[in-house]
Amino acid sequence: MPAKADMMNDQRGMALNVVMLGPPGAGKGTQAERFARTHGLPKISTGDILREAVHAGTGLGSLARQTMDRGELVGDEVMIGIVGERLGRADTRPGFVLDGFPRTVPQAQSLDAFLPKDTLVVVEIALSEDEVLHRLASRLICTECGANAMDDRDFATCHDCGGRLVPRADDAEQVVRERLSVYHRQTAPLIDYYAGRTGYCRVDGSRFVDDVTAEIVHLVNTCQGTPSSRGV
Ligand code: AMP
Numbered sequence: 001m002p003a004k005a006d007m008m009n010d011q012r013g014m015a016l017n018v019v020m021l022g023p024p025g026a027g028k029g030t031q032a033e034r035f036a037r038t039h040g041l042p043k044i045s046t047g048d049i050l051r052e053a054v055h056a057g058t059g060l061g062s063l064a065r066q067t068m069d070r071g072e073l074v075g076d077e078v079m080i081g082i083v084g085e086r087l088g089r090a091d092t093r094p095g096f097v098l099d100g101f102p103r104t105v106p107q108a109q110s111l112d113a114f115l116p117k118d119t120l121v122v123v124e125i126a127l128s129e130d131e132v133l134h135r136l137a138s139r140l141i142c143t144e145c146g147a148n149a150m151d152d153r154d155f156a157t158c159h160d161c162g163g164r165l166v167p168r169a170d171d172a173e174q175v176v177r178e179r180l181s182v183y184h185r186q187t188a189p190l191i192d193y194y195a196g197r198t199g200y201c202r203v204d205g206s207r208f209v210d211d212v213t214a215e216i217v218h219l220v221n222t223c224q225g226t227p228s229s230r231g232v
């Protein structure tokens with residue numbers, strides 16, 4: 001993370017900084033998008049940043065592509081650099097919603113070095129392995145705007161922008177199994193890393209998407225004090 005962290009810490013005292021944590025397919029992206037939109041915060045999805053880089057054919061894209069297709073994680077140094085640069089931009093001063101970062105303990109430690117710990121709210125969206133496999137088998141992604149959709153013959157195009165919907169390459173069953181094993185090995189330890197903090201909360205991701213959204217809003221406000229004291 002950049003050396004200007006200390007200066008940023010002062011400005012971030014009242015910010016609402018949210019991390020969505022959970023296995024692939026738990027709904028992190030959808031919930032991050034909704035929370036960010038209703039709270040006027042930028043949503044920062046490391047998966048989206050990497051997919052855009054692959055799409056644009058940049059150096060980062062070619063570095064990340066094969067790793068992503070195998071369901072493995074891109075290196076910590078690269079990811080910490082990307083997120084550090086993104087969190088250094090002015091639009092994150094009121095806060096942000098992170099989707100897909102941190103995914104390892106070193107990534108979480110770098111985030112802690114960048115922010116005052118008590119400004120971080122970590123929302124774990126829990127989902128069983130069977131549910132993950134079931135959901136990802138029918139997930140589609142928009143080739144234009146990156147929105148997620150479920151495979152449904154009534155919606156051959158993206159609900160948001162009309163773009164073409166396709167399955168994600170890394171949602172193939174074998175890759176999903178690898179992503180789940182990577183999740184258990186490298187990301188699930190973050191639950192213990194964060195669990196003792198006041199800003200940690202857990203929601204059941206198997207419920208209807210609107211119910212999960214409502215519970216997240218409620219829990220974040222409960223975790224972090226009243227909405228007005230958090231500037232929400
Ligand atoms: P996602 O869209 O969050 O499921 O991410 C898709 C893929 O991008 C992951 O399977 C990883 O290969 C890569 N990726 C996204 N975020 C990270 C991260 N924080 N650390 C390492 N790799 C990541």
